[in-house]
Amino acid sequence: MTSGSIPFAFKLSVAANHFPTRRAPLHSLKFQCLPKSSPSRSLFTTRASFSSSSAPAMVKAIRVHGIGGPEVLKWEEVEVGEPKEGEIRVKNKAIGVNFIDVYFRKGVYKAAALPFTPGMEAVGVVTAVGPGLTGRQVGDVVGYAGMPMGSYSQEQILPASAAVPVPPSIDYSVAASVLLKGMTAHMLLRRVFKVEAGHTILVHAAAGGVGSLLCQWGKALGATVIGTVSTEQKAAQAIEDGCDHVIISTKEDFAAKVNKITEGKGVDVVYDSIGKDTFKGSLSTLKSRGYMVSFGQSSGVPDPLPVSELASKSLFLTRPSLMAYTATRDELLQAAGELFTNIASGILRVRVNHTYPLSEAARAHADLEARKTSGSIVLIPDN
Numbered sequence: 001m002t003s004g005s006i007p008f009a010f011k012l013s014v015a016a017n018h019f020p021t022r023r024a025p026l027h028s029l030k031f032q033c034l035p036k037s038s039p040s041r042s043l044f045t046t047r048a049s050f051s052s053s054s055a056p057a058m059v060k061a062i063r064v065h066g067i068g069g070p071e072v073l074k075w076e077e078v079e080v081g082e083p084k085e086g087e088i089r090v091k092n093k094a095i096g097v098n099f100i101d102v103y104f105r106k107g108v109y110k111a112a113a114l115p116f117t118p119g120m121e122a123v124g125v126v127t128a129v130g131p132g133l134t135g136r137q138v139g140d141v142v143g144y145a146g147m148p149m150g151s152y153s154q155e156q157i158l159p160a161s162a163a164v165p166v167p168p169s170i171d172y173s174v175a176a177s178v179l180l181k182g183m184t185a186h187m188l189l190r191r192v193f194k195v196e197a198g199h200t201i202l203v204h205a206a207a208g209g210v211g212s213l214l215c216q217w218g219k220a221l222g223a224t225v226i227g228t229v230s231t232e233q234k235a236a237q238a239i240e241d242g243c244d245h246v247i248i249s250t251k252e253d254f255a256a257k258v259n260k261i262t263e264g265k266g267v268d269v270v271y272d273s274i275g276k277d278t279f280k281g282s283l284s285t286l287k288s289r290g291y292m293v294s295f296g297q298s299s300g301v302p303d304p305l306p307v308s309e310l311a312s313k314s315l316f317l318t319r320p321s322l323m324a325y326t327a328t329r330d331e332l333l334q335a336a337g338e339l340f341t342n343i344a345s346g347i348l349r350v351r352v353n354h355t356y357p358l359s360e361a362a363r364a365h366a367d368l369e370a371r372k373t374s375g376s377i378v379l380i381p382d383n
């Protein structure tokens with residue numbers, strides 16, 4: 001059975017008392033995609049506020065005072081404060097590192113203000129809930145991926161609507177390493193271009209955090225998967241993750257190799273996260289009416305492209321962002337639910353290949369940028 005045909009078994013429920021303890025079996029979770037106007041959603045704002053009494057006002061976090069290299073990531077004390085209406089305070093247990101954190105640190109994407117706390121993915125335990133909020137309780141285990149930025153912290157304030165319950169069978173580190181990357185894979189394979197049996201897909205950085213999940217999920221959907229990586233070691237991982245063909249792009253011209261593998265036919269879709277170094281080559285690997293999905297720029301922003309260059313093969317070009325595909329609560333719950341279902345069923349194996357103390361986030365960034373990592377990177381808050 002492919003993941004595409006799996007019934008949507010888990011619907012994340014936001015109603016009070018629907019959050020199980022971590023010992024409850026995964027299949028007992030009730031995930032519901034609730035419409036914005038549904039009565040259950042209004043439970044969020046109908047009960048009296050609750051906050052744990054003696055929460056410390058100050059916690060340690062990584063702060064960025066000026067954009068630059070990994071050295072600008074400073075370990076400092078910050079004030080967390082109390083959650084306001086619609087908010088929760090979460091003590092982070094594990095924090096996912098994503099390439100987008102590097103973009104913000106370097107100024108490729110602009111943070112709203114300096115100083116800022118980076119990070120867009122974490123799993124933790126709710127320590128306080130804002131006034132009027134009933135959908136969450138102190139002690140709930142929740143995860144989030146995306147905005148607001150600020151997960152590189154022992155504790156943080158989040159809008160309750162950004163948090164999803166984490167199935168009790170899924171370890172903190174696994175969940176924190178997979179929410180953003182896994183929902184991105186869901187967006188790319190299930191929504192941006194719907195991969196089906198018979199398709200041939202090209203995945204760059206196939207051993208990376210998102211890449212590893214794309215290969216496994218794409219293979220489960222019945223596609224022929226071609227992956228690019230930089231080393232033999234990463235090639236071995238990509239094959240384990242379902243790649244039918246792996247190209248070591250530091251040794252051979254990936255576009256020429258794809259042409260050879262597909263006997264000149266080209267691929268249906270390219271998932272290109274590398275950007276500057278691969279963009280043009282990726283376009284050349286597509287078949288007529290193929291999809292160029294440019295979803296990242298690990299090597300730099302691609303050069304501008306005249307639209308007319310798409311004409312000869314009538315290509316589609318898109319630059320999707322996870323934020324746009326999880327903009328509504330329903331979309332967020334759908335993506336997280338499908339992801340957790342695929343982890344529970346074994347379709348996706350999450351590779352938490354690197355763990356660092358939160359205080360050493362700079363080392364994690366340096367390794368990620370130097371292409372030394374594979375799979376996911378997780379930061380564990382220091383006590």
Ligand SMILES: NC(=O)c1ccc[n+]([C@@H]2O[C@H](COP(=O)([O-])OP(=O)(O)OC[C@H]3O[C@@H](n4cnc5c(N)ncnc54)[C@H](OP(=O)(O)O)[C@@H]3O)[C@@H](O)[C@H]2O)c1
Pocket residue numbers: 097098099100180181184205206207208209210211228229230231234273274277295296297298299300320321322323368369370371372373374375
């Ligand atoms: N659009 C969205 O919503 C969205 C969401 C999540 C992630 N993303 C993008 O997805 C990509 C993957 O993110 P990730 O967190 O999972 O990172 P990752 O893929 O684990 O790490 C980046 C990998 O890119 C490859 N790479 C090639 N050229 C590179 C260069 N010049 N510098 C650094 N790396 C280079 C390396 O793999 P090799 O050594 O094998 O070449 C490296 O390990 C990123 O571009 C990120 O921005 C986009």
